[in-house]
Amino acid sequence: MGTSLKLTHTPLPASPAPDPNHADCRGVASVLSRVGDKWSVFVIMMLGDGPKRFNELKRMINGISQRMLTLTLRGLERDGLVTRTIFPTIPPRVDYELTDLGRGLQQPVMALGQWAIEHQEQIAAARTRFDERNEP
Amino acid sequence: MGTSLKLTHTPLPASPAPDPNHADCRGVASVLSRVGDKWSVFVIMMLGDGPKRFNELKRMINGISQRMLTLTLRGLERDGLVTRTIFPTIPPRVDYELTDLGRGLQQPVMALGQWAIEHQEQIAAARTRFDERNEP
DNA sequence: CTGTATCCCAAATGATACTG
DNA sequence: CAGTATCATTTGGGATACAG
Numbered sequence: 001m002g003t004s005l006k007l008t009h010t011p012l013p014a015s016p017a018p019d020p021n022h023a024d025c026r027g028v029a030s031v032l033s034r035v036g037d038k039w040s041v042f043v044i045m046m047l048g049d050g051p052k053r054f055n056e057l058k059r060m061i062n063g064i065s066q067r068m069l070t071l072t073l074r075g076l077e078r079d080g081l082v083t084r085t086i087f088p089t090i091p092p093r094v095d096y097e098l099t100d101l102g103r104g105l106q107q108p109v110m111a112l113g114q115w116a117i118e119h120q121e122q123i124a125a126a127r128t129r130f131d132e133r134n135e136p
Numbered sequence: 137m138g139t140s141l142k143l144t145h146t147p148l149p150a151s152p153a154p155d156p157n158h159a160d161c162r163g164v165a166s167v168l169s170r171v172g173d174k175w176s177v178f179v180i181m182m183l184g185d186g187p188k189r190f191n192e193l194k195r196m197i198n199g200i201s202q203r204m205l206t207l208t209l210r211g212l213e214r215d216g217l218v219t220r221t222i223f224p225t226i227p228p229r230v231d232y233e234l235t236d237l238g239r240g241l242q243q244p245v246m247a248l249g250q251w252a253i254e255h256q257e258q259i260a261a262a263r264t265r266f267d268e269r270n271e272p
Numbered sequence: 273c274t275g276t277a278t279c280c281c282a283a284a285t286g287a288t289a290c291t292g
Numbered sequence: 293c294a295g296t297a298t299c300a301t302t303t304g305g306g307a308t309a310c311a312g
Contacts, residue, residue, distance in 0.1 A: 027256030028249050029174050035248060036172015038165050054294055065286055070295065080262025091293040092292085101258060108251045112171060112244040113164050120163030122237060126216025190274055201306055206275065227273040228312080276311075284303070291296075 034079060035109060039064055039072040044098070044106055045113070047082065051097035081105060170215060171245060175200055175208040180234065180242055181249070183218065187233035217241060 034040050042061045046052060052060070058069050073096055076082040081102035087093040098106065170176050178197045182188060188196070194205050209232055212218040217238035223229040234242065 027260070028252040029178075031252035031256060031259065032177055032248065033172065033174055036169065036174065038169055038172065041168055042165075066295075067287085068285065071285090078263055078266040079259050080266075081259075086294095089293095092295085094294060101255065101262070104255070105251060108244065108248040111247055112168065115241060115244045116164040116167035119237065119240070120167060123167065123215050123217075124163070126237070127214055130214040130216075202275075203307090204305065207305090222274095225273095228275085230274060274312090276309100278309085279307085281306090282304085284301105286301080287299085289296100289298085292294095 034075065035105075035112075037072065037075075039068055040076060041109055041113075043069075043072055043076060043096075044081070044102060044109060047096060047098045047102070048106055048110075051085075051095040054094050054096070057096065076102070170211065171241075171248075173208065173211070175204055176212060177245060177249075179205075179208055179212060179232075180217070180238060180245060183232060183234045183238070184242055184246075187221075187231040190230050190232070193232065212238070 039061070042064075043057060046057055046060050054069070054073075057073075058064060058066065061069070064072075073082060073084070077084050077096075079101075080099055083097050083099055085095045085097070087095070175197070178200075179193060182193055182196050190205070190209075193209075194200060194202065197205070200208075209218060209220070213220050213232075215237075216235055219233050219235055221231045221233070223231070
């Protein structure tokens with residue numbers, strides 16, 4: 001045989017690293033995607049200190065459209081994180097409130113928010129550096 | 137638009153006009169939106185136990201496309217959460233590794249993941265109930 | 273192996289108008 | 293007040309194909 005052309009057959013990392021959470025991925029993903037939805041998180045935050053009405057939330061969350069607030073609330077309600085209570089008055093009144101489940105989620109979400117607040121400058125700086133390095 | 141791989145400028149729609157009481161909303165939102173990106177979270181998880189190569193990650197994260205993995209890694213790198221190390225071998229080898237900042241983010245993210253795992257059944261049940269109630 | 277460049281479709285969101 | 297309906301636009305993301 002002639003000279004082998006195989007120069008550096010990169011040493012493949014031996015073990016494919018076990019994937020412990022494989023089965024849970026989907027369920028986790030669905031929850032994370034809800035958290036990732038920026039509006040959902042804000043709503044959960046806003047509901048932290050008691051029930052709120054529709055327009056109350058709309059005013060508190062600056063920039064959200066009526067449509068998005070409705071959709072967000074429906075999603076949270078569907079997931080059992082928020083309850084919707086209708087008062088058949090005129091004009092109508094609807095209160096949204098965190099369920100126990102919702103209040104439970106609030107904890108890890110706020111931890112994340114806390115981290116975000118504490119490190120946003122560091123991240124912003126990293127972005128600037130990266131952009132400068134990559135876009136002369 | 138078929139977004140090229142060009143690193144776009146902060147694609148974060150970030151909520152406009154901050155609420156006086158929540159001046160940090162923008163920064164928080166930008167971090168949360170990264171966490172919300174399902175791929176980013178998985179990558180951060182996968183990098184938890186040491187550096188990984190590109191295709192290694194691709195294999196571990198089932199369902200991600202090459203394009204999305206590249207974009208996700210670029211985003212994480214830009215935010216200073218992940219480092220990218222090129223080994224000029226043939227064939228080329230690139231390692232991705234969490235930075236200290238990235239490891240810090242991993243904690244709250246995993247807390248969230250833990251919550252998600254613990255409550256996914258409850259949420260799934262709530263969804264079923266909601267759907268049954270609203271779609272005869 | 274590790275990417276980049278394109279094309280293209282589906283989903284997310286905003287704007288606006290209308291309703292009980 | 294608290295939505296629903298509709299339209300227009302943007303964005304996300306998969307599927308190639310190609311390159312260093």
